[in-house]
Amino acid sequence: MNNDEKKNLPSSTDTPTQHTEKMLLERLQKSSTPDEYFRWMLFVVGYYRGMDRLNAAKALLQRFVGTSENGEHKVHCFLALGQIATDEKDLEHAVKHFNAALALEPTTSKIKYVLLNNIGFCLNSLGRYPEGERHCRKALELDWSRASAYRNLGISLMGQSNPLGAAWALTESAKAEPTDERARGILKKLLGENPWLAIRCPWALDAFEAGVAATSVSESSM
Secondary structure (H helix, E strand, O other): OOHHHHHHOOOOOOOHHHHHHHHHHHHHHOOOOHHHHHHHHHHHHHHHHHOOOHHHHHHHHHHHHHHOOOHHHHHHHHHHHHHHHHHOOOHHHHHHHHHHHHHOOOOOHHHHHHHHHHHHHHHHHOOOHHHHHHHHHHHHHHOOOOHHHHHHHHHHHHHOOOHHHHHHHHHHHHHHOOOOHHHHHHHHHHHHHOOHHHHHOHHHHHHHHHHHHHHHHHHHOO
């Protein structure tokens, strides 16, 4: 066993948690390239989030954003800061972080989709439904096959008293991900509050029932 390996062994006073943190921070400090440092920083941030040490995670991300010149790395940092703010129900700051990431013009449509959809979710939660709708639609322009932006669009339309449009969006969400109970739960509530939708939009009821059947099959196969 070499000296470096001995250093990584937990001391008699270290808890397993403390040893993990020490190991991750040592790997971070020993990074030889900016890319390697960034990867290890994300590991440390993930560790802190898992341990519910959000202030430590935020401090690390904010320090990196203030010193890094790599736009793509900063995009991911702002995304993580926005996710943490969302977890903390600090939705105004979450929107600012997600917008800061978008302003850096991320190169992948996947990241743009996530950012736009997350902003839509936050705006809906703040009761700013028209703005939420615009961001959800922008996300769907990038990827119309994923369920999440349809679900958030449905919430935006419900908030604007558009049950017919909401039924369509929630149906598309349920079709894209049949076992996702979130969209089906909202669709069930919408159908219950607007019984006429079952007659005018039988496809919404079909999607709901198909989702129930898909979930039952999934659970029975476990």
